[in-house]
Amino acid sequence: MNLKRYFPILDWGSTYTRDTATNDLIAAVIVTIMLIPQSLAYALLAGLPPEIGLYASILPLVAYAIFGTSRALAVGPVAVVSLMTASAVGELAAQGTAEYLGAAIALAFLSGLMLVVMGLFRLGFLASLLSHPVISGFITASGLLIAASQLKHVLGIGGGGHTMVEIMGSVLSRLGEINLITLVIGVSATAFLFWVRKGLKPLLISFGLRPRLADSLAKAGPVAAVAATTVAATVFHLGDQGVKLVGDIPTGLPMPTLPPFDAKLWLDLAGPALLISVVGFVESVSVAQTLAAKKRQRIVPDQELIGLGASNIAAAVSGGYPVTGGFARSVVNFDAGAETPAAGAYTAVGIALATLFLTPLLANLPQATLAGTIIVAVLSLVDFKALKRTWVYSKSDFTAMAATILVTLGIGVEAGITSGVVLSVLLYLFRTSRPHMAVVGIVPGTEHFRNVQRHRVLTGTKVLSVRVDESLYFANSRFLEDRILELVAERPSISHVVLMCPAVNVIDASAFETLEELNRRLKDSGVKFHLSEVKGPVMDRLQQTDFLEHLTGEVFLTQYQAFCTLDPHTAHVAEARNPKQKATSDLWSGPEI
Incomplete structure (x- = not known):
């Protein structure tokens, strides 16, 4: 048995040097700064306490460093999987309850088991059932859903819903309840983060900073927004004026836990777990292959299944929820100079330190700021131009893509991606049933x-x-x-x-x-x-x-x-x-x- 096949760390670890460690550490610092507000925000998006996002950003990164083959993929909570988690678990338990958290942990564990089994049996080809137009349509629709779901936090109102109609109907019916202070914070933070994405780096370069340093500082924009709004909420006691804050976050590392072994719960979660596994795998492999090609490296898709599976199992045993490789975070990790998966392990150490020492400072963080962070992140995933490109090239692929978007927005995320897969298969059968x-x-x-x-x-x-x-x-x-x-x-x-x-x-x-x-x-x-x-x-x-x-x-x-x-x-x-x-x-x- 070739151990390096199942433990890639034995391969790159044998040639690890001090210079490589230095580059990985620098990348880890940058990704840690980016990941802290993201972890908090995505946990809230999943309907979970904010500390769960931090828990899901520690052990999973270590597990991927051991079993993963990509040198730059950054694993952790992501927007689309957080939305899918909220959709799946929300049908089984009420948010804020122990049952809800237990179901999210069970979802991570079940997803991890499925990924590992798929990897051991080399079933990575199953992801091919998700065509690129379907994935693109699903991510676009999910981005719109996620952004819309955060409007209530930006406006400081209640409400909710799982579809675009429900969400927008809830928001419009509560416009009279808008908290103006929350609105100012949410709009200001969102506008600032949009500007940071495009305008801060050129500005810093014009001041004489080196491009790489300017880019790193620009990536830390969300941290600046978090710090500024937290200070403002503390100084002006905004919590007493109706501004919803994150609240007390438990200090300390997550305790080892096991998912609830409830046969009915696992059966109810089997379908969503499979969808999350496949979607997460497709997203991760796409990012990993793109980044690996830039350095003439290669990844092993079947081993990636095992790596992502181990990460999700690690998330479950540490009280987290499903994770996968994030696009923006991985690109930042790559651009920051990460050379091996050890950068992820160092990031895990950074998140662990933040969990131990920084969480008391985040109690007065306005939820509107985290909502702005999510909106800016997910709207970058929305790609309406892909609709036009697909329409010009293939009407049948456009049909599958448009159906995925409409069903996701109108019915829900699981129905959306399922309909996209089914329609893609049916259209394939139709095309090939009348060959040229x-x-x-x-x-x-x-x-x-x-x-x-x-x-x-x-x-x-x-x-x-x-x-x-x-x-x-x-x-x-x-x-x-x-x-x-x-x-x-x-x-x-x-x-x-x-x-x-x-x-x-x-x-x-x-x-x-x-x-x-x-x-x-x-x-x-x-x-x-x-x-x-x-x-x-x-x-x-x-x-x-x-x-x-x-x-x-x-x-x-x-x-x-x-x-x-x-x-x-x-x-x-x-x-x-x-x-x-x-x-x-x-x-x-x-x-x-």
Whole structure:
């Protein structure tokens, strides 16, 4: 057993140096500063006490450092998973209760188990069910939902809801309850954070700071907003004037805990846990692969499943909730110079120190400031331009993307992503059930065959050459049979049909039976059925049956060889335009082409 495969720390740890440690420490300081307000904010978004966000940012980072393969991925609470947690757990228990916290811990534990099992069985391919348009649509809709859900904190009013209609209806019905002081804090903090994202770095550079230092200071913008509003709330006693504050946060490290072992609870959470696992994995791997490519590194997706699974189990046993790799946080970690996953472990130490010593200072932090932090973070995920790009490129993908957005906003996050996956699969089946099929002819003076509707080619009168541009399976086998028989009926002089298979990677059992039936029906019509350019793995499967014994025609290595054998006169005419070309009639003789 290769331990380095399951414990990547043994790989990069063996070459760890003092310089590497220095770079990791610098990156950890920057990420810690960024992660403290994010952890608090995302915990509140998940409907949990703020300290739970800090707990979910300690042990999970250490676990990923041991089991993860990305050198820059920063694991911890993220907005989308926090929203999904609130949606899943909110249906089972009321916020603020022990049952709610227990369900969130159980969700993290169950998600972690699923990820580890998927990794051990190398099931990372399951994430492919989530197409990019579906993920993009889901994240866009989630960003809008999250931003809308934070309006009540910015305005200082009550209310809630899980859909956009519920949230906005609740906000509009309570506009008369707006707390003006809270509104000023929320709007000011949000505007400041938006400006920090774009305007602070150029300003600092104009003052003579080095770009890297300026960028690091700009990333610390949320900390400045937290500090300023906390001081203001303390000095002016804003809590007594109706401004909602974070309140007392317990000091100290999380105590080891176990999730509630309730069979019904686990059954209720199984679906949401699977969705959170897959969505978190897709988001993490996308970020990790992008950052790894910049340094010509590689990640191992199946091991990433184990790394993320271990992180979620660690979150559960330390009283946290589901975590995954965050996009913005990982980019900051990468830009700050992190070289190994040890940077995450150092970040965990920083969060632990904050949990021990800084939490008393955060009691007077206005919730409106955290709401502004969330709004600024999630609106960067909203990408309406992707809708236009997808519409131009693929109407079916646009349909899946738009449906995901509308269902997520109108019904909820779980229904949204489920509908996107289902619709994507249905649209795929629809597209591939009517594959592109082209009648082809030879391009004079070459051995190439092209679509008769796109190129000037020769076809002859004896041979019908048809190219199918899709693997053959149950959904399109009937279409293939009907189309070929239709083409034969239109050409009474045809005596040979050649099915070109350069794009056929698989022929399933249904399609195989269709080929057998097609061979019989063409035989009854006095037409021989041939195959050409069959790929090796497909040919291997056919050779395991008696299909080739009953085939009325032959299997040719290339379409040119088939044409020269079956219609040498037309092939000679085409060849005459380029005397250097020579016709051959070799048949299939090898397993792979």
